[in-house]
Amino acid sequence: MTLAQAVVAGAEPDELARLEVPSTYNAAYLRKDEVGMFDGDEDKDVRRSMHVGQVPMPELAPDEVLVAVMASAINYNTVWSAMFEPVPTFAFLERFGRTDPRHDLSTHVLGSDASGVVVRVGAAVRHWRIGDRVVTSPAYIDGEDPIAQHDGMLAADLRAWGFETNFGGLAEFAVVKATQLLPKPRHLSWEEAACNLLCASTAYRMLVGERGARMKQGDVVLLWGAAGGLGGYGVQLVRNGGGIPVGIVGSPEKAELLGRMGCPHVIDRSQFDDLSDEKGWRRLGAEVRRLVGEDPAIVFEHTGRETFGASVYVARRGGSVVTCGSSSGYAHTYDNRHLWMKLKRVIGSHGANYQECHEVNRLISLGMVHPTLSAVYPLTGAAEATRAVQVNRHVGKVGVLALAPEPDLGVEDHALRERVGEDRLRLFRS
Template sequence: MTLAQAVVAGAGPEELARLEVPPAYRGAHLRKDEAGMFDGAADKDVRLSLHVGQVPMPELAPDEVLVAVMASAINFNTVWSAMFEPIPTFAFLERLGRTDPRHDQAAHVLGSDAAGVVVRTGAAVRRWKVGDRVVTSPAYVDGEDPVAQHDGMLTADLRAWGFETNFGGLADFAVVKATQLLAKPRHLSWEEAACNMLCAATAYRMLVGERGARMRQGDVVLLWGATGGLGAYGVQLVKNGGGIPVGVVSTAEKGELLRRMGCEHVIDRSGFEDLGDEKAWRRLGGEVRRLVGEDPGIVFEHTGRETFGASVYVAARGGAVVTCGSSSGYMHAYDNRHLWMRLKRVIGSHGANYQECHEVNRLISLGMVHPALSRVYPLARTADAARAVQTNRHVGKVGVLALAPAEDLGVEDYALRERIGEERLRMFRGFTSGAPAVL
C-alpha cells in the first residue's frame, strides 16, 4: 500500500509514519519554459497553461509539514498565475530560491487552499503530528522577522503560499509551514473544508480585524461581487456582526442567491455597467440610499479598476474603502476630491495573519460561517476549474478533489451538521449564473 492509498483508507498514524514518502507526486503546475506562451494573445486561456502531472517531491525544512491533500480550491491568484500576469510566478520562485533553492524549479505547483492529513513533520514542529486532519492558511511568513510578532502580514518577505511559493495545494501532497495549519472543521467534508480559508480569512481581516475597517453594529457595507469567493464570506461576516450588507451582483439569479443568504439589499450591476464617470457613481450612490437610507460606511473592494472610482465616491463622509485586490486591473482612477474633502480612508488589506485565520476557522468550526462551495472538479480537471473562475462562470468557490475519491467524505461531526442544516451548508451547490458551465 502506498502512502496516498493509506491516507484514503483512513490508516492510523503509525502506519502513515511507516510508509515511504514517494519520490514524485501528482500536481497541477505551470511550466517555466511556457511562461511567454500568451504574449500577444487576446484570450489567455488557462486551460492551455495549466498541466496536471508528476512533479518531484521536495525535502522538508525543520519548520514544515507534508500534508496529503484530500481537496483544494481555486482562487483568483491561480488564474493570475496561469495567465502569467502581472509577471510569471517563476520570478517569485527564483527570488525565493536564493535562500531556499528547493522552490526554484521548472514546474510551479499552484494552489493556496487545502484540506488533508499530516503525513510528515519537520524536526522543529511541535504542535502537529502525523494523522492530524488540517486545513491550510495561505500566508507564508518569515517567523524570524521581528514584526511577525506584531502582524505576520507586515513581514518583509511575506508570500502567498502556492502563488509566490512552490508545492501548493492543488496536488496530492503539499508542503506548508507548521504556522499555516489549523484543525479541520469536523462537520465539513474535505471539499467544504478546503474552500474557505483564503477568502474567509481575507474578508475577516478586511471587515472585522483591528487592521481593517473595524465594522460595528449597524454599519452599512457595500460589497462588490457579493456572491463571489470573497463576497460570500463578506456578506456572512457583516450579518453576523450586526451590519447591514448591500450586495452588488451581475445577474438576477445571483441576486436571488444573495437574498437566500439573508442579504435583503441587492443591487444588480447590469444597471450600472458604465462606472467610468461621476454620473454613474451618483446613480449608484442614490440606489444605495434608496435601499438603506444612507451612504455605506464601508465599501468592500476587490474588483479594482472598473469599480474603484465608484467605491471612493459612494463611501460615506468619514467612511472607508477597504481593498484586497484588483481582479479587473491594478491601475485605478478616482476623483481625489471625494477622498480628501470628505475625510474618507482607503485601507489596503492583504490576506490574514495566523491569529486572524484561527479566529475565522473557529467561526467556521462553530457553524457560524458556512462554505460557499458551488462546484467541485477532480484534480485532473484543474484547468477547467480555473477557467470557470477566469471567465466568471461560477459563484462562491470552486473546489478540487485531490486524493479524496468522491465528494461528501471526511465528515466527523454529523450532529453539528444536522443542527446547521444541509440547506445552509450546501446553499451554493449546483448554482449556475445563467452562463454555460465549463465542461
C-alpha cells in the first residue's frame, strides 16, 4: 500500500509513519519554459498553461509539514499565475530560491487552499502530529521575524503559499509551514473544508479584524462581487456582526442566491453599466440610499479599476473603502476631492495573519460561517476549474478533489452538520 492509498483508506498514524514518502507526486503545475506563451494573445486561456502530472517531492525544512491533500480550491491568484501576470510567478520562485533553493524549479505547483492529513512533520514542529486532519492558511512567513509577534502580514518575507512559493495545494501532497495549519472543521467534507480559509480569512481581516474597517453593529456595508468567493464570506460576516449588507452582483441568478443567503439588499450591477464617471457613481449612491436610507460606512473592494472610483464616491462622510485586490486592473482612477474633503479612508488589506485565520476557522467550526462551494472538479480538471474562475463562470468557490476519490467524504461530526443543515452548507451548490 502506498502512502496516498493509506491516507485515503483512513490508516492509523503509526502505519502512515512507516510508509515511504514517494519521490514524485501528482500536481497541477506551470512550466517555466512556457513563460511568454500568451504574448500578444487577447485570451490568455489558462487551460493552455496549466498541466497535471508528476513533479519531484521536496525535502522538508525543520518547521514544515507534509500534508496529503484530500481537496483544494481555486483562488484568483491561481488565475494570475497561469496567465503569467502581472509578472510570471517564476520570478517569485527565483528570488525565493536565493534563500531556499528548493523552490526555484522548472515547475511551479499552484494552489493556496487545501484540506488533508499530516503525514510528516519537521524536526522543529511541536503542535502537529502525523494523522492530524487539517486545513491550510495561505500566509507563508518567517516566524522568527520580530514583527510576526505583532502581525505576520507585515513580515518582510511574507509570501502567499502556492503563489509566491512552490509546492502548493493543487496536488496530492503539499509542503506548508506548521504555522499555516489549523484543525479541519469536523462537520465539513474535505472539499467544503478546503474552500474556505483564503477567502474567509481575507474577508475577516477586511471587515472584522482590528487592522481592517472594524465593522460595528448597524454599519451599512456595500460588497462588490457579493456572490463570489470573497463576497460570499463577507456577506456572512456582516450579517453575523449586526451590520447591514448591500450586495452587488452581476446577474439576476446571483441576486436570487444572495436573497437565499439572507442578504436583505441586493443591487444588480448590470443596471449600472457606466461606473467610469460621477454620473454613474451618483446613480449607484442613490440606489444604496433608496435601499437602506444612508450611504455605506464601509465599501468592501476587491474588483479594482472598474469600481474603485465609485467605491470612494459612495462611502459616507468619514467612511472607509477596504481593498484587498484588483481583479479588473491595478491602476485606479478616482476623484480625490471625495476622499479628502469628506474625510474618508482607504485601507489596504492583504490576506490574514495566523490569529485571524484561527478566529475565522473557529467560526466555521462552530457552524456560524458556511462554505461557499459551488462546484467540484477532479485534480485532472484543475485547469478547467481555473478557467471557470478566470471567465467568471462560477459563484462562490470552486473546489478540486486531490486524493479524495469522490465528494462528500471526511465528515466526522454528523450531529453538528445536521444542526447547521444541508440547505445552508450546500446553498451555493443548489
